[in-house]
Amino acid sequence: xxxxxxxxxxxxxxxxxxxxxxxxxxxxxxxxxxxxxxxxxxxxxxxxxxxxxxxxxxxxxxxxxxxxxxxxxxxxxxxxxxxxxxxxxxxxxxxxxxxxxxxxxxxxxxxxxxxxxxxxxxxxxxxxxxxx
Numbered sequence: 223x224x225x226x227x228x229x230x231x232x233x234x235x236x237x238x239x240x241x242x243x244x245x246x247x248x249x250x251x252x253x254x255x256x257x258x259x260x261x262x263x264x265x266x267x268x269x270x271x272x273x274x275x276x277x278x279x280x281x282x283x284x285x286x287x288x289x290x291x292x293x294x295x296x297x298x299x300x301x302x303x304x305x306x307x308x309x310x311x312x313x314x315x316x317x318x319x320x321x322x323x324x325x326x327x328x329x330x331x332x333x334x335x336x337x338x339x340x341x342x343x344x345x346x347x348x349x350x351x352x353x354x
Contacts, residue, residue, distance in 0.1 A: 225271075229278050233263065235328045236319050237282070244278045251300045256281045260290075272334035276316060279323070280339065283315035284308070306346040313343040 223293045229244035241261040248267050250257060254275035256265045263281040264276045289295050289308050317339050324332035 232275050232328045235326050236323045237248045254300050271330040273338045276322040276335035276338040280312050280316040283312040313339045
């Protein structure tokens with residue numbers, strides 16, 4: 223199975239929705255490992271399979287959390303620490319997605335995917351002051 227097809231299978235398995243598709247990209251904006259445009263999810267090709275799965279689920283979480291409709295987030299450049307509160311929320315929901323996908327048996331290495339999300343969340347939490 224082609225890598226994009228396998229990543230798309232992971233995302234579609236947890237959503238029961240045929241709209242999300244994952245695309246592997248050689249590069250993106252500086253500091254960005256994944257992004258989305260509606261249900262078109264993009265991950266960097268250099269990511270390991272567990273990290274790419276986590277990133278795809280993280281981008282899906284942004285969609286499910288309606289972050290695309292938040293004007294405050296839209297005003298902040300991608301890859302900056304000011305996006306922290308939204309990134310932390312997406313990491314948390316993505317972790318739940320990983321656990322569900324693990325139960326379905328579609329993840330490469332759920333523990334490694336969770337570790338990736340926890341490291342990402344910790345990185346934002348250390349550098350960002352969250353609102354009370």
